[in-house]
Amino acid sequence: xxxxxxxxxxxxxxxxxxxxxxxxxxxxxxxxxEAYDSLTALGSTSKVNAIKHDDISDPTSKIAEQALMFLxxxxxxxxxxIETDAVIGPYIFKAVTEGIGYDILKVQxxxxxxxxxxxxxxxxxxxxxxxxxx
Numbered sequence: 001x002x003x004x005x006x007x008x009x010x011x012x013x014x015x016x017x018x019x020x021x022x023x024x025x026x027x028x029x030x031x032x033x034e035a036y037d038s039l040t041a042l043g044s045t046s047k048v049n050a051i052k053h054d055d056i057s058d059p060t061s062k063i064a065e066q067a068l069m070f071l072x073x074x075x076x077x078x079x080x081x082i083e084t085d086a087v088i089g090p091y092i093f094k095a096v097t098e099g100i101g102y103d104i105l106k107v108q109x110x111x112x113x114x115x116x117x118x119x120x121x122x123x124x125x126x127x128x129x130x131x132x133x134x
Contacts, residue, residue: 012123014130029097036070080129085121092125
């Protein structure tokens with residue numbers, strides 16, 4: 001059994017393909033952040049052309065809707081990490097949004113827990129995120 005595939009009896013069980021869907025969702029965080037920042041920058045018009053214009057009478061409103069969508073996606077990942085654990089949550093957030101594993105995280109950040117505790121919380125994160133993304 002791989003770390004990404006838990007037993008169905010696990011308290012944090014998420015089906016394998018759902019886990020991969022959520023994992024790839026999280027890996028888009030930096031894209032959302034960049035898009036959100038550029039859409040909300042003062043005087044920003046650089047993304048107006050990137051938005052599909054179907055019967056748009058108010059491009060400013062459309063930009064605001066797009067920015068809100070990115071913000072909501074970022075918040076669901078952030079909040080899921082916070083709910084996972086107050087101490088380890090920020091480490092899990094870094095791992096899931098940057099695609100790094102425990103060993104690299106340990107070297108880069110000196111995460112204050114062992115691998116078993118980390119992976120239990122990692123699976124808890126995806127369990128929480130799965131509930132929020134229904």
